[in-house]
Amino acid sequence: MNKLKKIKDFNSAADHYDSDAIMQSMIAEELIDRLHYIKINPKRILDIGSATGRNAVLLAKIFPAAEIYELDFSIDMLRVSMNKSSGFRKLFSSKKRYFINADMDLLPFHDNTFDLIVSSNSIQWSENINALFKNINNLLTIDGLFLFSSFLKNTLIELQYFKEHALTQNFLTIQEYAEILNNNNFYDPVLIRDEYQNEYDGALSALRDLKKIGVTKSDESHKSLRGKNYLLKLIDHLDQFKRNDKNILSYEVIMAHAWKIRNKEESVIRFTKS
Numbered sequence: 001m002n003k004l005k006k007i008k009d010f011n012s013a014a015d016h017y018d019s020d021a022i023m024q025s026m027i028a029e030e031l032i033d034r035l036h037y038i039k040i041n042p043k044r045i046l047d048i049g050s051a052t053g054r055n056a057v058l059l060a061k062i063f064p065a066a067e068i069y070e071l072d073f074s075i076d077m078l079r080v081s082m083n084k085s086s087g088f089r090k091l092f093s094s095k096k097r098y099f100i101n102a103d104m105d106l107l108p109f110h111d112n113t114f115d116l117i118v119s120s121n122s123i124q125w126s127e128n129i130n131a132l133f134k135n136i137n138n139l140l141t142i143d144g145l146f147l148f149s150s151f152l153k154n155t156l157i158e159l160q161y162f163k164e165h166a167l168t169q170n171f172l173t174i175q176e177y178a179e180i181l182n183n184n185n186f187y188d189p190v191l192i193r194d195e196y197q198n199e200y201d202g203a204l205s206a207l208r209d210l211k212k213i214g215v216t217k218s219d220e221s222h223k224s225l226r227g228k229n230y231l232l233k234l235i236d237h238l239d240q241f242k243r244n245d246k247n248i249l250s251y252e253v254i255m256a257h258a259w260k261i262r263n264k265e266e267s268v269i270r271f272t273k274s
Contacts, residue, residue, distance in 0.1 A: 003073070003103070003127075006073075006125060007073050007074055010051075010072075010073070010074035010076070010077055011074050011075065011076040011077070012076075013212060013213055014052065014074060014076035014077045014079070014080050015076070015080065016212065017051060017052050017077065017080070017213060018052055018054065018080075020209070020212045020213050021051075021213045023196055023198060023251065024120070024121050024213065025054060026196075027120060027121055027149050027196070027253055027255075028054055028055055028058070028120040028121065028149070029058065030149075030255065031118075031120050031147060031148075031149045031255050032055060032058040032059060032062070032118070032120075032147075034147065034255070034257065035059075035062055035116075035147065036062065038145065038147075038257065040115070040116060040145050041063070041115075042063055042066050042114070042115035042116035042144075042145075043065075043066055043067065043115055044066065044067045044069070044113065044114050044115055044116075045059055045063065045066050045067065045068045045069065045114060045115070045116045045117070045118065046069045046071060046109070046113075046114045046116070046117045046118070046139065047059065047068065047069065047070050047071065047118050047119070048071050048104050048107075048117065048118070048119040048122055048123070048136075049071070049072055049104060049119050049120070049121070049122020049123070049125070050070035050071055050072045050077070050078070050081065051072060051074070051077045051081070051122075052077055052080040052081050052084070053070055053080070053081025053082075053084055053085065053097075055070075055118060055120055056068050056070050056081065056097060057084075059118065060097075063116075066116075067096045067097075067098070068096070068097050068098070069097075069098045069100060069114075070097065070098065070099050070100065071100040071101075071102055071104065071107070072100075072101065073101065073102065073103050073104070074101075075101045078099045078100075078101055081099065082099055085097055104119075104122065104123070104125070104126055104132060105126055105127055105128060105131070105132060107135050107136075107139065109139055110139075111138045111139060112138075112139070112140070112141050112142075113139050113141070114139050114140055114141065114144060115140070115141050115143075115144050115145070116144065116145050116147065117136050117139060117140060117144070117145070117146050117147070118147045118148065119147075119148040119149075119150075120148070120149045121149055121150065121151065121253075122150075123148060123150050124150050124151050124171055124172075129172065129180060130180050130183065130184065133146075133180050133181065133184040133186070134184045136184075137184050137185050137186060137260055137261075140260040141260070142260060142262070143259065143260065143262075144259070144260045145257060145258075145259055145260075146186065146257065146258050146259075146260075147256075147257040148254075148255075148256055148257075149253055149254060149255045149256070150171075150172075150177070150253070150254050151171050151251060151252065151253060151254075152171055152172065152173060152174060152193065152252035152253060152254050153171050153172065153173045153252065154171075154195075154250065154252040155171050155250070155251045155252050155253075156210075156249060156250065156251070157250050157252075158237075158238055158241045158248060158249060158250060159238075159249075161237070162233075162234060162237045162238075171252075174191055174193050174254050177191060177254055177256065178191055181256070181258050185260070185261040186258035186259065186260065186261055187258065187259050187260075187261040187262065188258065188259050189256060189257065189258035190256060190257055190258070191254060191255075191256040192254065192255045192256065193252065193253070193254055194252075194253050194255065195250065195251070195252055195253070196250070196251040196253060197248055197249070197250050197251070198248070198249045198251070199243075199246040199247070199248060200246060200247040200248075200249070201246065201247070202235075202247060203234070203235040203238035203239055203247045204231075204235060205247070206238065206247050206248075206249050207231075207234070207235075207238075209249075210249070
C-alpha cells in the first residue's frame, strides 16, 4: 500500500467525510455503544484512526473525566476534529483532548499508557496488523481494553469478482483476527461478525461514494479508474449484482473487544454472529 497516496485520499475526503461516511458512522456508534455494557472506567483513551473526531464525542459522553487522544495519519481529518472541539468543550466536561498526527504502525507512546484503546474501521489500513496488535497490547495498562471494528474478507465482494479491479484491499477473516489477538497476549476476546449493504441508483454513484470517503486502492500512485473503457467494464460488471434495479456494495464487518492478558489460562475466544 502506498501510504502517501492513502494520506492524500483521506486529506481530500476530510471536509465532507461526516456527511459521506454514513455507514462508517453507524458502525462506530454501534461499537462505542458496547462500552455501556462493559465494566471499565478509563482515565486515558486512545482512538486510533480517529478521523474527524466522531468517536471522541461519543467516548466523552460515556467517560467525561477521561483524557482522549485522537490519532490519525491524515492531518486534515484532525483539523476538522480540532475545529469541532471548541464547541464540544462547552457542552461536555471532558478534561482534555489531544490530537496526534501519526501512523498507527509507528505509535509514538510509552508502554502502559492507556486504559482503553479504540479503533473503528481503521486498522485494515495497517501494513502489519500482527505488529500493530502487539504494540496496542504493550500500550495498554493492566486490565486495559482494546475495542475495535474492521472490514472483513467479503467486504466489497462485488469488486473482488472483477479481475481488473483496482479499488479494494486484502481484508482478513474473523478467524485470522482471533488468531492475531491470541498470539499477542489478549484474553477473553469477543468477536462479532455483521453484514451491511449500501444501495445506489447507479454503479457510477457507488464508485464515487467509495472515492469520496477515501476507499480506493493505494498501492499505485496513478488514478485507480484507468480510462473510459476500464470504467465502462467496471460499471457493466457491477450491474450484474443489481437488486431491485439498485446497485449494491457489500461490507462484512468485525466488532470485537479483548483485554490485556493476565495469564494464559484466560485466553478463550468466543465468536458471535449478530
